[in-house]
Amino acid sequence: xxxxxxxxxxxNIINHFLLIIITLIVIYPLVFVLSASFSDPQAVLRGEMFLxxxxxxxxxxxxxxxNKDILRGYTNTLIYTSVGTLIxxxxxxxxxxxLSRKDFIGRNAIMALFVFTMFFSGGLxxxxxxxxxxxxxxxxxxxxxxxxxxxxxxxxMRTFFQQSIPNELHEAATIDxxxxxxxxxRIILPLSMPIIAVTILFYAVGHWNSFFNAMLYLxxxxxxxxxxxxxxxxxxxQTNDMVKMSTExxxxxxREVEGxxxxxxxxANIPVLLLYPFLQxxxxxxxxxxxxxx
Amino acid sequence: MANTTVQPAMNAxxxxxxxxxxxxxxxxxxxxxxxxxxxxxxxxLVFQYLPMYGxxxxxxxxxxxxxxxxxxxxxxxxxxxxFHSYFFWRLIKNTLGLGLYSLAVGFPVxxxxxxxxxxxxxEKFKKFVQTITYxxxxxxxxxxxxxxxxxxxxxxxxxxxxxxxxxxxxxNFLSEPSWFKTLFVMSDVWQTMGWSSIIYLAALAGVDSQLxxxxxxxxxxxxxxxxxxxxxxxxxxxxILFILxxxxxxxIGFEKVLxxxxxxxxxxxxxxxxxxxxxxxxxAEYSFSAAIGLFNSIINFILLVTVNQISKRMSxxxxx
Numbered sequence: 001x002x003x004x005x006x007x008x009x010x011x012n013i014i015n016h017f018l019l020i021i022i023t024l025i026v027i028y029p030l031v032f033v034l035s036a037s038f039s040d041p042q043a044v045l046r047g048e049m050f051l052x053x054x055x056x057x058x059x060x061x062x063x064x065x066x067n068k069d070i071l072r073g074y075t076n077t078l079i080y081t082s083v084g085t086l087i088x089x090x091x092x093x094x095x096x097x098x099l100s101r102k103d104f105i106g107r108n109a110i111m112a113l114f115v116f117t118m119f120f121s122g123g124l125x126x127x128x129x130x131x132x133x134x135x136x137x138x139x140x141x142x143x144x145x146x147x148x149x150x151x152x153x154x155x156x157m158r159t160f161f162q163q164s165i166p167n168e169l170h171e172a173a174t175i176d177x178x179x180x181x182x183x184x185x186r187i188i189l190p191l192s193m194p195i196i197a198v199t200i201l202f203y204a205v206g207h208w209n210s211f212f213n214a215m216l217y218l219x220x221x222x223x224x225x226x227x228x229x230x231x232x233x234x235x236x237x238q239t240n241d242m243v244k245m246s247t248e249x250x251x252x253x254x255r256e257v258e259g260x261x262x263x264x265x266x267x268a269n270i271p272v273l274l275l276y277p278f279l280q281x282x283x284x285x286x287x288x289x290x291x292x293x294x
Numbered sequence: 295m296a297n298t299t300v301q302p303a304m305n306a307x308x309x310x311x312x313x314x315x316x317x318x319x320x321x322x323x324x325x326x327x328x329x330x331x332x333x334x335x336x337x338x339l340v341f342q343y344l345p346m347y348g349x350x351x352x353x354x355x356x357x358x359x360x361x362x363x364x365x366x367x368x369x370x371x372x373x374x375x376x377f378h379s380y381f382f383w384r385l386i387k388n389t390l391g392l393g394l395y396s397l398a399v400g401f402p403v404x405x406x407x408x409x410x411x412x413x414x415x416x417e418k419f420k421k422f423v424q425t426i427t428y429x430x431x432x433x434x435x436x437x438x439x440x441x442x443x444x445x446x447x448x449x450x451x452x453x454x455x456x457x458x459x460x461x462x463x464x465x466n467f468l469s470e471p472s473w474f475k476t477l478f479v480m481s482d483v484w485q486t487m488g489w490s491s492i493i494y495l496a497a498l499a500g501v502d503s504q505l506x507x508x509x510x511x512x513x514x515x516x517x518x519x520x521x522x523x524x525x526x527x528x529x530x531x532x533x534i535l536f537i538l539x540x541x542x543x544x545x546i547g548f549e550k551v552l553x554x555x556x557x558x559x560x561x562x563x564x565x566x567x568x569x570x571x572x573x574x575x576x577x578a579e580y581s582f583s584a585a586i587g588l589f590n591s592i593i594n595f596i597l598l599v600t601v602n603q604i605s606k607r608m609s610x611x612x613x614x
Contacts, residue, residue: 011516015413022407023426026484029441030429032452047455095334098327105321110331114338119541120595122345123587124567125574129362130345148337180326209434212549216575227436234440235553258450265437272432280425284492 037061037266041259060263063256070264072222073229080225081207084144088203089196091149092157097184099154100161101170114151131217142217143225147206153199160195161188197282208272230268234261352585365581372585381569389565389590392475392551393543399479401539403487405532408494409520427488439553442481443468469558478554482547493535497528533611541598544590566590 031051036044040055048054064070098104099111121127127146136142165188173183189196211227218224237257321328347362352372354365376382407427414420430438445451446467454464467473505523514522548567555563566586574583606612 007515011413012415015410016419019410019414019419019423022410022487023423026430026488027426029445029484032445033441045450047452047458050452091334091337094330098324098331101324101327103320104324104327110335113335117338117342119598120346120591121342122348123584123591124570125580125584125587126345126348126351127341128575129348129351129580130341146341148341149334154334180324181330184330205432209432209436211434211436227434230434230436230440231553234436235443258444261440261444265440268437269433276429276432277425280428284424284428 033262033265037259037262039259041255044262045255045258060256060259061267063260064263064267069221069224069229069232070226070267073224073226076223077208077226080143081204084147084207085200085203087144087148088150088153089199092153092199093184093189093196095149095154096157096161097188100158102167114154118151128216137217138219138223140223143213143223146213147210150203150206153202157192157195157199160192164195165191194282194285197279198285201279201283205272226268230264233264349584349588351581352588354581356581356584368581372582373589375582376586376589381564384561385564385566385569388562389544389546389567391562392478392565393546395475395479396482396546397539397543400483400486401536403483404490405494405528407487408491408498408528409524411491411495412498412524413516413520424488427491429488430485431489433485435550435553438481438485439550442477442554446477468554469556471559471562474554474559474562478547478550482550493531494528497531498524501527529609530611533605533609534613537598537601537605537613540601541594543597544594 035051035053036049037060038053038056038058039049040057041060043049043054095114099107101107122130131137131142131146136145169187170183173187178186209227211225211231214223214225214228215231218228351362351365353367353369354362355368355371356362356365411420411423414423433441445453448454448464448466453467457464465473467477501524505527506519509519509523545567546565548565548571551563551565552568552571555568567590570583570587570590573579573586602612602614
């Protein structure tokens with residue numbers, strides 16, 4: 001290592017300074033939401049709370065856990081996410097494995113068929129009509145089937161199969177009498193756990209956060225995922241049933257509603273927040289694999 | 295093979311059969327692969343290609359009882375109606391404006407962030423910055439828009455408290471049309487810059503360190519090395535991502551725009567895709583909306599192909 005010149009030192013200082021500023025800009029809103037959810041709503045609304053909670057209480061959380069819509073939305077989202085991710089994963093493997101095989105005749109044609117949909121699609125209205133004609137409106141499956149697989153994840157997984165699993169392994173398996181399906185389940189999949197983890201993560205986050213399909217296709221509140229309930233509370237401001245209308249004054253109600261909003265933000269992201277530190281190294285790996293174009 | 299001793303005439307027939315078998319052999323041998331992939335092909339045909347068949351209703355007057363096939367053709371009537379409508383220029387202006395604004399701000403930021411992070415030698419600090427900046431990527435659009443509305447609320451929002459502290463008047467950001475694009479783009483930068491920088495970081499990790507050594511011996515400063523080595527090295531990645539970004543200009547952040555939209559900011563927030571949603575799903579004007587949607591997709595597709603072609607000529611980097 002050469003000795004650092006003065007120019008280098010100045011460069012380093014400015015560089016670190018810029019990165020610290022960026023980091024603060026990113027993290028501040030998140031910390032604020034967390035602190036606000038534990039604070040006395042009045043202090044938050046008056047603008048007396050800037051970083052640390054003021055007048056700590058769990059009042060807003062109590063309101064949330066008494067609310068049926070939120071709890072049901074949570075349960076629905078958990079179901080959609082787990083079933084949806086399972087189907088996504090199976091479908092992705094089913095597509096990625098054959099496409100990774102050089103001796104799979106027609107793979108370029110099939111790949112082109114898939115990739116074309118990245119750039120051109122039927123659009124909102126024809127897709128909506130199709131779902132309607134299939135009788136899937138307002139069913140459980142409408143949250144799962146129309147997004148059964150994503151081309152990005154197929155590409156990522158295919159690239160992984162091609163790069164990380166040597167061709168000799170295929171040949172050895174074939175000579176030992178493995179069928180293609182046996183090769184996949186006994187040899188390829190056990191070796192592919194990192195990419196499977198990444199795929200699960202990407203799909204699960206997608207399901208957890210999706211609201212648009214639900215908004216388009218669902219009409220029963222019983223089936224609403226959490227994000228749709230969040231939209232009602234956060235964006236459309238429908239919180240009436242959470243706050244007792246009768247006794248309290250309008251101003252006090254308004255304050256309570258604002259407090260609930262902060263707590264709802266936290267509750268909705270708890271699973272992601274909890275898993276995030278453990279999963280980070282996986283998803284970076286996933287993007288990196290995806291970045292190398294196959 | 296035993297048939298090498300058979301007469302020449304028979305041989306020819308066998309030869310033909312053998313050839314045919316050879317041609318089909320790899321396919322028959324791998325029949326399981328075709329079986330495996332068939333559900334995925336079926337999914338694409340039904341959920342991606344069948345809607346493309348449905349596009350024809352843009353040229354028809356869709357009547358539900360007659361179905362897509364039975365409805366009468368009307369040619370370009372719906373397109374003409376759209377081109378002549380009061381909304382047309384406003385939608386074009388907003389869609390392109392928002393797309394270009396996002397591209398101009400949102401595209402370079404992750405590159406700069408990656409270049410900055412790449413220069414950090416302290417691993418722990420680098421990890422820390424990465425962990426924080428990636429995090430908002432995992433928030434949903436609903437959550438981000440919800441947070442924005444709370445922070446920007448004219449009476450209770452923290453931003454307006456700050457403005458108040460410095461003696462300014464509260465601004466009602468979300469109902470002010472002139473603020474819409476900036477809010478949309480800035481919140482997007484906040485949410486995605488860290489995540490989008492990963493690809494560039496990966497590309498930077500692949501830069502040949504000998505180039506840096508040589509430049510250092512020649513007395514190049516850090517900035518010079520970034521400018522003359524790092525940026526040219528990741529240029530192919532930048533171009534590919536730029537083309538992909540162009541390809542999504544017309545469909546930019548549809549869900550988020552829809553969530554941020556209200557009757558007061560409609561003047562600048564109404565883009566083609568939200569208009570399709572309103573007239574199609576809410577007002578059930580299927581044919582008219584399908585026509586607008588098709589118009590949008592075609593422009594998008596043309597943009598993508600054009601930029602790809604230009605890039606191919608100028609830099610020999612392209613998607614296909």
